[in-house]
Amino acid sequence: MSSLQVDESIFDVQGNNPQGGLALHISTAGIVHDLGNLIQVASSALNHLGRDPNIATAPGAGVVIAGAKTALERAGCLVRQTIRTAREIEGVISNANVGICLADVGAFVRSAWDENIRVEVCVGSNLPLVRCDRVGLQNAVLNLLLNARDAMPDGGLISVHAFVSENSKGVDVRVEDRGIGMTNETMVRAFDLFFTTKGEGLGGVGLPMVKRFVEEAGGSIDLKSILGSGTVVTLKLPAMH
Known part of the structure; x- marks a missing residue:
């Protein structure tokens, strides 16, 4: 998974919002940034486990590791989605099947x-x-x-x-x-x-x-x-x- 870097300036509060709102948004940016780092660490650990022949051949291990990887991928999507929302660059109306x-x-x-x-x-x-x-x-x-x-x-x-x-x-x-x-x-x-x-x-x-x-x-x-x-x-x- 690629590095997920967050520019805290994208969370600046516009207009006349109080200073407390600015502090909250900067804090949110920091949390998102740290989540991205933790996701990378967990993903790397899973990849390492998947390459271990003793673990990879254990009954049911492949399914469990695959499920954990899927969860981390979704977490990464949430981080990127938060960044996109903060930057207000949606542009195109999203749709889903x-x-x-x-x-x-x-x-x-x-x-x-x-x-x-x-x-x-x-x-x-x-x-x-x-x-x-x-x-x-x-x-x-x-x-x-x-x-x-x-x-x-x-x-x-x-x-x-x-x-x-x-x-x-x-x-x-x-x-x-x-x-x-x-x-x-x-x-x-x-x-x-x-x-x-x-x-x-x-x-x-x-x-x-x-x-x-x-x-x-x-x-x-x-x-x-x-x-x-x-x-x-x-x-x-x-x-x-």
């Missing part, structure tokens, strides 16, 4: 997760391209899959369905689990940044990020959950015209 995106994410999680978690992906026929960034869509679905997995500590099935929306103006991507579900109080705050029912870890970020991604693409997100029965999250994405 939902079927390909879901197939990639499904293959990735199946190679990395335990066998007690099953992921079923079903994609309707003749889906139009959707108006969003491909990597952003994959990361949004991955966030939902991670939440679904955490909601099923004993394992189970996660279903991912993509189909043309009822108004035929877009594509709906539905992620459904049969996990512990949410209370009404939790659902009300599910999209609040940093709100989490998890005792530890990086909770409270995934769903707000998914919501932001969908709304920036011009779509919407729908959440339904029943305590003890599971959760269904639907991303409603606009089609490219």
Whole structure:
């Protein structure tokens, strides 16, 4: 993986924003820069492991290493995407093939997760391209899959369905689990940044990020959950015209 260098000046705050905003953006630039360096180190370590004949021939090692490499590649894409956004050089409207995106994410999680978690992906026929960034869509679905997995500590099935929306103006991507579900109080705050029912870890970020991604693409997100029965999250994405 090539070196990922970040020029902190691209995160300067324009206009009359307060100095605190400038400090926050410079701090963000530093975090992105350090993430890029850590990704390089981890990627190099995986390449080294892959060349070790004792490890390469171990049962299942190839699949695990491939899954880890895919995760690092996605992390690298996130770093580059952050830089592009900060520089405001998008220019061309992004579009994504939902079927390909879901197939990639499904293959990735199946190679990395335990066998007690099953992921079923079903994609309707003749889906139009959707108006969003491909990597952003994959990361949004991955966030939902991670939440679904955490909601099923004993394992189970996660279903991912993509189909043309009822108004035929877009594509709906539905992620459904049969996990512990949410209370009404939790659902009300599910999209609040940093709100989490998890005792530890990086909770409270995934769903707000998914919501932001969908709304920036011009779509919407729908959440339904029943305590003890599971959760269904639907991303409603606009089609490219």
